Amino acid sequence: MRPPTPFCALVTALFAASFTAATTTVGVTPHASYSSSIGVLGCKVNTNRIAYWPMAVDCTNICVSLSYSGRQVYLLRIDESGGAYDVSYDAWNYLTTGKSAMADPTAGGSFNMETENVDVSKCASLINTSGSKLPLSAANSMNFLSSCLSQQADGKKSWVAANYVLYNILDPICTYGYDEVCNLTNWPDQNQATCPHQLGDSVALKSQPVYNIEYPTGKKVLAGAPVAASTAKTSSANAAADHAFRNLFQCQSLLFWLLSLGTIGYAFLGSF
Template sequence: MLATTLFTAAVAGLFGSAAAIGITPHEQFSSSAGVLGCKIDTNRVAYWPMAVDCNNICVKVTHRQSGRSLNLLRIDQSGGAYDISYDAWNYLVSGRSTTESPQTGGAVDMDIQNVPADNCRSLIRTSNGGLPIAAANGFNFFYSCFSQPASWVARHYQLVNIMDQTCHCGWDEVCTFTGTGGANQPTCPHTLGSSGKKMPDTVFNIQYGTGVRYPAPGLSACPGA
């Protein structure tokens, strides 16, 4: 059928309008942009094949049959699939959370659409409401957005001195970056990227098919701690 109508008109102008895509469940939290899982709702994340950008970080996903929808943070790049957090997929498919009724299955047709990033502010848990980014390991993504001053991320971010996206090592402290006077890295109360002490588990995954929560894997020991 003409390559499924040219892949649904190039996925409806790359999500400017709703496009139907097969959506699959994703068990383990990750973020190629260096977004910190301990400061967002990791049960409401989208993992798309394209790179994370500085504006379109919020997507609306709608289950075609039921009409149920969720806004999700798009903060990771997948290997090719259109994945969403297992709990989000479970709710859209069944209307219930994974703790109530864990579902199994593969790709389910859903409509996806970019929506204003402010629509996902309720999923962010920082003191200033900005996207929480690892000051050291997320700096490349942050700086690409900082270089676009009008972008949403450049105007709404919080740099944090935590090493890893699952928040096992570092310091839970806010860093600053001005980009002036030749500055090329953030300034933090402790040394940028220092491991600090091992932090308690604050990021949890939900096991596919069982609904059991378990600590997200990460650094088993903090270097130099």
């Protein structure tokens, strides 16, 4: 995904700063392939209920409510997008049509929806670990986890620091490593987890598959598998259209502000 222009990024950041305060209206688009910039393991969470927001993942506000047309879902906010408000395709399809993407797949772009941060307990059913602890890659999540542990050490609230579990799995789609729990027992003196097997071993892992719901066919496909040529062509066309819309959405407040200035200026000059 192409990043937004610096000026639009600034506008987006200003909105992001107010995002935690209350309900916000955002233009939401569908996202077909699971990912997590902080290393949350897709084989341990519901990949059909993920939010890809255009701001860094928070150590506490990782559960959001999203509502549209009388329908509502809870989503794990565990990835950072390049500028769009994306959600798992199935969640987007349900919110816009009332049906699962596998039952009645729909193609489309951005819809204005209401979102707000909610307590992580609302997303507990989306996490498939003991105690609904956030499943992180022991080899590739330490930067994020360390920031959350530091936040907790400074006396600030950090849900992740108190509710995480490390696995010896390398990638978010769970194709390499071992399905085993690792321990971080003496942080910050210990900056690497201890695992039953070698940490970060790139052995193939086949027992923990992650599946995506393909856009716009609604087919359930193995994450990381090659995309069919016809689907890739359709997805590329939709991606191009969505990208143009997202750029407009990111800058629409700036445009309204400039237009208002123009109106004020015109009225001012007309007074002479």
